[in-house]
Amino acid sequence: MANFFKLLKNENMKIYRRLRTWIMMGLVVIIPALVAVLMAVSTGGDTEIGAWDAFTNLTSLFFLVSIFSAIIFADIVASEFTWGTIKLLLIRPWKRSKVLLSKLLAGLIFSLLLTLIFIVVNWALSFLLFKNISTPGVYPAGYSPFSFNLEMLLYRYVDMVIICIFAFMLSTLFRSSGIAIGLAIFLLFAGNILQALLRPEKYAWTKYVLFTNMNLSRYMIGDGSAAGMTLGFSVAVLSVYVIVFLAVSWIVFMRRDVAA
Amino acid sequence: MMSQEPVVRIKGVSKRIGRRTLIDKLDLEIPSGQVYGFLGPNGAGKTTTIRMMVGLMSISEGDIYIGQSSVREDFEGAMKQIGAIVENPEMYKFLTGYQNLLHYARMSPGVTKERIDEVIHRVGLSNRIHEKVKTYSLGMRQRLGVAQAILHRPKLLVLDEPTNGLDPQGIRELRDYLRELAHTEGTTVFVSSHLLSEMELMCDTVAVIKQGKLVDVKVLKTGEETEQQAETAFEVDKPEEAAALLGTGAVDGGSVIITADKEGIAEINARLVAGGIRVYGISKRTRSLEDQFLEMTGGGQIG
Numbered sequence: 001m002a003n004f005f006k007l008l009k010n011e012n013m014k015i016y017r018r019l020r021t022w023i024m025m026g027l028v029v030i031i032p033a034l035v036a037v038l039m040a041v042s043t044g045g046d047t048e049i050g051a052w053d054a055f056t057n058l059t060s061l062f063f064l065v066s067i068f069s070a071i072i073f074a075d076i077v078a079s080e081f082t083w084g085t086i087k088l089l090l091i092r093p094w095k096r097s098k099v100l101l102s103k104l105l106a107g108l109i110f111s112l113l114l115t116l117i118f119i120v121v122n123w124a125l126s127f128l129l130f131k132n133i134s135t136p137g138v139y140p141a142g143y144s145p146f147s148f149n150l151e152m153l154l155y156r157y158v159d160m161v162i163i164c165i166f167a168f169m170l171s172t173l174f175r176s177s178g179i180a181i182g183l184a185i186f187l188l189f190a191g192n193i194l195q196a197l198l199r200p201e202k203y204a205w206t207k208y209v210l211f212t213n214m215n216l217s218r219y220m221i222g223d224g225s226a227a228g229m230t231l232g233f234s235v236a237v238l239s240v241y242v243i244v245f246l247a248v249s250w251i252v253f254m255r256r257d258v259a260a
Numbered sequence: 261m262m263s264q265e266p267v268v269r270i271k272g273v274s275k276r277i278g279r280r281t282l283i284d285k286l287d288l289e290i291p292s293g294q295v296y297g298f299l300g301p302n303g304a305g306k307t308t309t310i311r312m313m314v315g316l317m318s319i320s321e322g323d324i325y326i327g328q329s330s331v332r333e334d335f336e337g338a339m340k341q342i343g344a345i346v347e348n349p350e351m352y353k354f355l356t357g358y359q360n361l362l363h364y365a366r367m368s369p370g371v372t373k374e375r376i377d378e379v380i381h382r383v384g385l386s387n388r389i390h391e392k393v394k395t396y397s398l399g400m401r402q403r404l405g406v407a408q409a410i411l412h413r414p415k416l417l418v419l420d421e422p423t424n425g426l427d428p429q430g431i432r433e434l435r436d437y438l439r440e441l442a443h444t445e446g447t448t449v450f451v452s453s454h455l456l457s458e459m460e461l462m463c464d465t466v467a468v469i470k471q472g473k474l475v476d477v478k479v480l481k482t483g484e485e486t487e488q489q490a491e492t493a494f495e496v497d498k499p500e501e502a503a504a505l506l507g508t509g510a511v512d513g514g515s516v517i518i519t520a521d522k523e524g525i526a527e528i529n530a531r532l533v534a535g536g537i538r539v540y541g542i543s544k545r546t547r548s549l550e551d552q553f554l555e556m557t558g559g560g561q562i563g
Contacts, residue, residue, distance in 0.1 A: 006366040013363065018354050084350030088408065091314040093344070095340040173512035255276075258316040 004098060011106030015072060022073070024068040028114055029121050032061050034155035036125040050200075052145035053125040053138055059152060065118050066160040066188055074167040075178030076103045081175035086258055104168060104246075111164060115157055140221050148220070155216040160164045162214065162238060163188050169245040172253045193214070200229060213237045265327075266273060267292045267341075267416050267448040268313070272322035275472075282308045284472040285322065288404035290450055292415070294382050294443045297480075298452035298461035305472040306452040307347070310420045313450075314344045320518065339366070347421055349405020355386060357404050360393060361411065368412035375411065379471040383407045383437075399430040410447075417441065419451045423458055435462045489521050494532065495541040517545065526535045 015021055036058060043049055049057075077100070080086040090096060139148045167184035175179060190212045198206040206212050213234035268290040275283040283305045290296045311317040313324050323330050329337035332399050351360045361380070365371040380389050383403040393401065402422070409417055417438075420515055423431045439462065441447045453459050459466055460480065468475045493515040496502045502516045503509045506528060507516040519526060525542060532539050 003369070010363050010366055013355070013359065014352060016283060017359065082353065084348070086354060087316060087346045087350065088344075088364065089367075090316055091342065091344050092364070093336040094367060095335060111512070201322060255318065260309065 004102065007094065007098065007102035008105055011076070011102050012109070024071070024116060025114065027163055029117050030067065031064060031116070032058050032122050033125060035061060036129055049130055051126045051130040052149065055122055055131040056149055058122040058126065059156070062118065062153070062156045062190065065111070065114045066163060068184060069107070069114055069160055069164050070167045070184040070188065071181050072110050073107045073164040074171050074184055075177040076182055077109055077168070077171040078175050078177040082177065090258060095228070096254050097250060100250060104230040107164060107168065108161070111160060121154065140214055152217050152221060158216060158238070159214050162242060165242055165245045169249045172249045180212065198255060208237055210241050262468045266290055267327065268450065269325040270309070271325070273309070273319055273324060274321040275310060275312060275317065276320045282472055283312070284345065286472070286474055288467055288474060290448060292445045293442060294464040294473045295438055295449045295451065295462055297459040297466035298450060298469065299456070299525060300454070301461055301464050302454060304469045306469060309469070310346065310452055314342055314346065314418060315339060316346065323369055329481055340412070341415045341419060343409035343412065343416070344364070344404040344418040345409050345420065345422060348424065349401055349408070351393045351401060353405060354392065356392050357389040357396065360404060361407055364408045366412055371411050379411055381400045398425055399427065402430060402434065410441070415448060417447050417449045419449065421453055422451060423453060423455055431458065438462060489519050491517055491519050491545040493517050493543050493545050494539055495527065497538040497540070498533065502532055502537045505537065506531065535536055
């Protein structure tokens with residue numbers, strides 16, 4: 001197991017030794033900072049928006065973390081093929097399954113790190129720029145501002161992981177970062193539209209579509225339980241999708257002939 | 261110096277993609293401590309064989325053993341013994357040379373920091389190793405490629421078309437280096453190429469493959485060449501008279517061609533001189549590998 005840690009170290013080196021990675025991290029700090037300052041300036045004072053409200057608003061910028069993580073996942077296998085380094089990577093005394101696992105884990109670590117940066121930055125900005133901490137009546141019954149935001153972020157993180165694993169699968173399937181990044185970001189943005197179009201009340205089969213089950217946060221405010229769908233149901237459906245995406249990635253990566 | 265146990269045993273290996281058979285029941289054994297050449301026209305299956313050997317391609321039928329380890333059954337055990345460059349050595353360009361080596365060192369057991377430094381020194385990259393690979397010339401990348409391949413002291417070094425894109429000096433360096441590795445450290449080198457003259461200079465033994473089948477195995481460096489009968493050309497002023505005097509030999513332009521061993525050549529020369537024929541030159545007519553190669557694979561259609 002100590003040896004497997006070395007594989008992970010390699011994958012991390014290949015992520016964090018690239019300028020691109022640091023630009024992404026920089027953007028995750030700068031963009032929320034700009035938005036927060038804009039929010040503070042435009043409201044004119046700290047009477048209208050509370051710090052937790054600001055935090056909740058800034059959380060909607062989580063799509064930045066999703067996009068950047070998806071880019072890393074989309075690239076992590078495909079780039080080895082593009083660079084040709086796959087030929088040197090797969091001739092080591094490591095089974096392909098372990099190489100792929102190290103890539104998946106390195107990607108997940110990156111997404112966690114980016115999420116943490118995002119949360120810390122947003123929290124700091126909210127509590128620096130907006131002083132009024134308690135605004136009653138904003139959050140649904142039974143939630144404190146803290147628990148509401150935590151749960152919200154958890155659901156957003158789940159959505160992100162699903163998109164990232166989808167990107168990971170495309171990356172191994174097509175060996176092209178471009179296709180994988182493009183389709184993953186399409187999924188990210190088209191998801192909401194498709195969710196609105198596919199009404200489980202009308203067509204029962206849409207209950208099993210990926211998009212219909214994403215965005216778990218709607219169960220928090222009692223929405224989306226249409227046609228008997230529950231949080232548990234959606235989690236189960238999403239789990240099946242993730243397992244299928246991973247299975248496809250593994251099977252394809254294990255069997256692929258590395259030619260020219 | 262050479263042990264009898266072959267380093268590589270290719271046993272009845274086939275590779276089929278769809279209906280096409282790229283490699284057809286190939287059998288080959290590579291003895292240890294040699295520079296072993298793998299020669300064939302483009303599309304003969306050299307790269308396919310090498311990719312199956314290092315696990316980049318699956319084996320449709322048969323098996324390959326590296327030492328005692330089967331590539332199919334014990335991939336990790338087999339790969340521990342192999343170092344390879346498959347076509348151009350592609351590196352992570354955004355990393356330094358050192359980081360690239362560190363990357364591969366981490367993937368093989370027992371490669372220490374000292375070993376990395378030793379290898380860097382050995383391939384002559386000490387001065388530039390901490391610069392990014394994107395600043396390297398092709399020759400330097402080739403050296404880094406050799407470095408990553410020998411880091412873990414493999415028993416077998418596999419090189420696929422290693423001289424592609426190298427300048428004459430680079431080719432020469434690589435050739436000298438490979439011969440040194442084989443003859444001083446006992447590393448077996450398996451090298452594929454279509455450059456015949458290069459193979460002739462580099463290899464001890466050459467296996468010729470054509471359309472996925474083994475055609476011939478030729479031992480090039482026996483060290484007994486002087487004892488053998490060889491076609492010898494005597495360049496003389498009057499070739500017909502010379503042939504008549506000797507009672508043998510074929511006239512070819514200004515030369516008489518006679519098959520003789522070392523002593524025979526001296527004798528014939530003495531008889532010619534005694535017979536009043538002026539001898540301008542004596543040269544051995546070894547058919548080049550190229551001639552032999554073309555004879556063996558001659559006129560083959562791409563399968």
